[in-house]
Amino acid sequence: MKNLLTAATLALTTLAGGAALAEDYPERPVMMMVSYGAGGATDFQARIVTMTAGNEDALGMPVAIINKPGAGGRVGWNWFATQADADGYTLAAYNVPHFIAQSIKGGVEYSTDSFEPIANWGADPAVFVVAADSPMNSMDDVVTFAKDNPGKLTFSGAGLFVGHHIAALQLEKAAGVKMAYIPTKGGGAAAMKAVIAGDVMGGVNNLSDAFRAQEAGNVKILGVFDLERNDFLPDVPTLKEQGYDIDNASVNFRGIMVPKGTPPEVIETLAATVPEMFNNDRVAKKMAAGGSPMHIMDREEVQAMWAAREETLKALLAGL
Amino acid sequence: MSTSSLPRLQHVCASGLVAAVGVWVAWISYTQQPSEAFLFPRLISTVFVVLALWTFFKALLGWTKVGHGLGTHEMANLLPGLVIALVYVFWAAKALGFYTAGAIAFFILLSLYDPAPHREVRTWVRRAIITAIYLAVMYGLFAKLLKVYTPREILF
Amino acid sequence: MSIGYERRDIDLEFLYYFGDVFSPVSFGLLLLGTIGGLLLGATPGLSPTMAVALLIPFTFHLQPVQGLILLGAAYTSTVAGGAVSAILLKIPGAPANIATTLDGHTMAKQGKGARALQLSFLASAVGGVIGVLLLIFLTPVLSQWALAFGPSHLFWLAILGVTVIGSLDSASVVKGLLSGCIGLWLATIGFDDIMGAQRFIFHPALGGGINIIAALIGLFAIPQVLTMFAKGRTSSAAEVIEVEKHSIKDAIRELVRRPRALTIGTVTGSFIGLIPGVGGQIAGLVAYDQTKKFSPEREKFGKGHSEGVIAAEAANNAMVGPSLVPLLTLSIPGSPTAAVLLGGLLIHGIFPGTDLFDNHPDVAWTFINSMLIGQVLMCIFGLYVAGLAARIAQVPQSVMAAVVLGLAVFGSYSVQSSMGDVYVMVTLGVIMYFLERFGFSAAPLVLGLILGPIAEANFIQGSMIAGATDGLGAYFLTGTLNIVLIAVVIASILYSVWMELRTRRYISKEEIMG
Numbered sequence: 006m007k008n009l010l011t012a013a014t015l016a017l018t019t020l021a022g023g024a025a026l027a028e029d030y031p032e033r034p035v036m037m038m039v040s041y042g043a044g045g046a047t048d049f050q051a052r053i054v055t056m057t058a059g060n061e062d063a064l065g066m067p068v069a070i071i072n073k074p075g076a077g078g079r080v081g082w083n084w085f086a087t088q089a090d091a092d093g094y095t096l097a098a099y100n101v102p103h104f105i106a107q108s109i110k111g112g113v114e115y116s117t118d119s120f121e122p123i124a125n126w127g128a129d130p131a132v133f134v135v136a137a138d139s140p141m142n143s144m145d146d147v148v149t150f151a152k153d154n155p156g157k158l159t160f161s162g163a164g165l166f167v168g169h170h171i172a173a174l175q176l177e178k179a180a181g182v183k184m185a186y187i188p189t190k191g192g193g194a195a196a197m198k199a200v201i202a203g204d205v206m207g208g209v210n211n212l213s214d215a216f217r218a219q220e221a222g223n224v225k226i227l228g229v230f231d232l233e234r235n236d237f238l239p240d241v242p243t244l245k246e247q248g249y250d251i252d253n254a255s256v257n258f259r260g261i262m263v264p265k266g267t268p269p270e271v272i273e274t275l276a277a278t279v280p281e282m283f284n285n286d287r288v289a290k291k292m293a294a295g296g297s298p299m300h301i302m303d304r305e306e307v308q309a310m311w312a313a314r315e316e317t318l319k320a321l322l323a324g325l
Numbered sequence: 326m327s328t329s330s331l332p333r334l335q336h337v338c339a340s341g342l343v344a345a346v347g348v349w350v351a352w353i354s355y356t357q358q359p360s361e362a363f364l365f366p367r368l369i370s371t372v373f374v375v376l377a378l379w380t381f382f383k384a385l386l387g388w389t390k391v392g393h394g395l396g397t398h399e400m401a402n403l404l405p406g407l408v409i410a411l412v413y414v415f416w417a418a419k420a421l422g423f424y425t426a427g428a429i430a431f432f433i434l435l436s437l438y439d440p441a442p443h444r445e446v447r448t449w450v451r452r453a454i455i456t457a458i459y460l461a462v463m464y465g466l467f468a469k470l471l472k473v474y475t476p477r478e479i480l481f
Numbered sequence: 482m483s484i485g486y487e488r489r490d491i492d493l494e495f496l497y498y499f500g501d502v503f504s505p506v507s508f509g510l511l512l513l514g515t516i517g518g519l520l521l522g523a524t525p526g527l528s529p530t531m532a533v534a535l536l537i538p539f540t541f542h543l544q545p546v547q548g549l550i551l552l553g554a555a556y557t558s559t560v561a562g563g564a565v566s567a568i569l570l571k572i573p574g575a576p577a578n579i580a581t582t583l584d585g586h587t588m589a590k591q592g593k594g595a596r597a598l599q600l601s602f603l604a605s606a607v608g609g610v611i612g613v614l615l616l617i618f619l620t621p622v623l624s625q626w627a628l629a630f631g632p633s634h635l636f637w638l639a640i641l642g643v644t645v646i647g648s649l650d651s652a653s654v655v656k657g658l659l660s661g662c663i664g665l666w667l668a669t670i671g672f673d674d675i676m677g678a679q680r681f682i683f684h685p686a687l688g689g690g691i692n693i694i695a696a697l698i699g700l701f702a703i704p705q706v707l708t709m710f711a712k713g714r715t716s717s718a719a720e721v722i723e724v725e726k727h728s729i730k731d732a733i734r735e736l737v738r739r740p741r742a743l744t745i746g747t748v749t750g751s752f753i754g755l756i757p758g759v760g761g762q763i764a765g766l767v768a769y770d771q772t773k774k775f776s777p778e779r780e781k782f783g784k785g786h787s788e789g790v791i792a793a794e795a796a797n798n799a800m801v802g803p804s805l806v807p808l809l810t811l812s813i814p815g816s817p818t819a820a821v822l823l824g825g826l827l828i829h830g831i832f833p834g835t836d837l838f839d840n841h842p843d844v845a846w847t848f849i850n851s852m853l854i855g856q857v858l859m860c861i862f863g864l865y866v867a868g869l870a871a872r873i874a875q876v877p878q879s880v881m882a883a884v885v886l887g888l889a890v891f892g893s894y895s896v897q898s899s900m901g902d903v904y905v906m907v908t909l910g911v912i913m914y915f916l917e918r919f920g921f922s923a924a925p926l927v928l929g930l931i932l933g934p935i936a937e938a939n940f941i942q943g944s945m946i947a948g949a950t951d952g953l954g955a956y957f958l959t960g961t962l963n964i965v966l967i968a969v970v971i972a973s974i975l976y977s978v979w980m981e982l983r984t985r986r987y988i989s990k991e992e993i994m995g
Binding site for chain 1: 530531534537538541628629630631632671672673674675676677678679685688689690757807811812813814817819820821822823824827828829830832833834836897898899901934938942945946948949950
């Protein structure tokens, strides 16, 4: 009897608490976990897109960025799936295809079912780069070299089972060649350093970072792993244009999500306000200044995108 | 040198424990999969075990040169403080909230180790004032200036 | 190897932009950044990287130049500010300040805290100014040097760091090495970075591995708290130390009398600080070790010898300027702090590299100049703080122990708002206290913790490249830079062995039994 009473009281207070929570949400600053280090592309963009969160027409409360880097994002997302409070005060940035590829590969405690997407803010395609003094000038040169020297063409990327790795796998499959993909620790910046310094012969990297490196005269960009050319690089052809059957599965989509179990009212509030928050002139200006392509999607669109991506990746990673 | 036997026994136990940890780490490193991921741990743990066993045998033979070991008197002094510190960190900080638990732990520790006589009211007032200052500084620094959101249960 | 960045022949261009630093707004921000940076740097748990990241939102509302002045000044002074907690509380603010604790905190315990702080700020300023001057005049040469280090070289460099372990702050080389091994093992806990495999995760709090800042706080601060507890209800009278009066003039005189420590610190700091991914963390420790090896008063190190403080602090501020070379010329952030600064630049639409010096010379040079002036301001404020802060030695140890414990808990929590880090911090700290009682020491353990991931990642990356190209042996053992580094590694090991054999004869019977 006593147990029952306790249970009933507990249920009541939880209900009341839940309702009150949704109504006043958010009543204190919100935390957002980024599973890459401070200064990386995801961190940098997350700070920009949340800078207007404190405005009345957005969340009305500031968003504080917390970095939990490690193992290509696994550390942060594992923490988010298992230890984060599902109360709407803990958000996280997602990177697709990274977390989906990792969950397919296994060894982590999350999958697409562990999280609820809120909205997408950006899409950063992968590109293939070589050092400025490299003799290779097109993807055909790269593939020809790889065909003549199987397994000897070294190229860097930001880790295993991240967008760069997916792009590398797609390239090997589409061109029917074997190459040596070298994952670096320390993200895209370290992978780019390896290309510029000549530690490796080429590399897959983020379009935004590669664009800057090309502007600085350090690298040449040979192809974009996307369905169409990018506004930042109108002269660089896609892989598809160069005759390789590669889609946009490696494009790095970034957005905000919450853990499964977050009250539906809170998710609704967030899903309604967050895309508006992204759609802000100041945000757009800062993002463009940093060379980061924006791509705003609402909750439904992101859910569809996650599902589609999961299917493609399962097929691609099946042989590994 | 009558006290030398105690540190010697202690040294044997301490280095034995370290060696046991080393052997255990090595065992895990050599048995876990995937082996590529454990290449580096295997290398480290091998060196770890060799050095730890060397230290252990040195201790057995009584050749240990550095380290004073643990004294009964010191441990008696240490124990209450250590227990309070552990309760504070592993339970109170989260259950009572960072600032409440921090202030209580601070006050208890201060009272425990402050040599001033416990009977005088003045001593207690002084301790309370120091605790209040501590609380204010920590709150100002971490909550206001750095805006760290710490677990809060009671009060703030 | 072509580098896109080409330097014009006028190297005095920076003088042209000096005036900009002294406009009222800029100078105000410079002051704010310097003072704020000192305070943030002195707060346990706040590394320079975090301090700069915290300030980024403020720059949203500023002009690009002003924003960078704030960030540059903060970077400069947080590195130096870390010395305050390292000396007074034995809590190194960042890996860069570990070496400072070795002699600095001992000096503070001897009542020479003010002198240690004065020396550390003076040495920081000298090292820092020289570092920034190197950045101004030698950038093209330095950027080549920074790029010369590939995975095999970084691997050998990490191994060189490991060889330092044995001779660092431990009376016994074997126990020093064993401590280092424990650190190397602790570094492997968590997800491995390349394969993504789980290693040694016994508790969910360890999933993210051991956070280096939390570990630093625990390993240094907690044993000290417990040592104070172990003394019981002693009045501070047992340890009352006359806080010596220290005039700044005397401190300058002492610094001038130690040209060796200052030179070795500055040179080592500048060149090691330049190497992407490794430099900043170990510059201080390597400089400390080198100074110790070259000093005729070697046995005084670790017992409150001022050369130790001078070398460590000169090195870690000398590193600040050169560590920005890869960022400013090639747009490659060489350190976590540089990565955050890159973000600060990009937000304002400024791309480091040729673009920066060609199209925004005002931004580039004002930023660099602000770091130069920042070093001087940091020194002035630091010296002022030194006088006040040294009184901390008079705080009764009952208060001190409780304060340090509180700072350790709050500090380690604030690193990434994680309770797990606090648990790890305390657990490591308590274990370290008992290990220290048996002759193990924290500094080599921490060095292992820092170097482990660097050595491992570069070894794996190097062996993958080697597997696809000329094979493991050729990749790691040939090439001038590899051979030079291997030679230095061997020399360092032989030196440690020789020193161990030589000192063994001088250890007295009392010390052996003690």
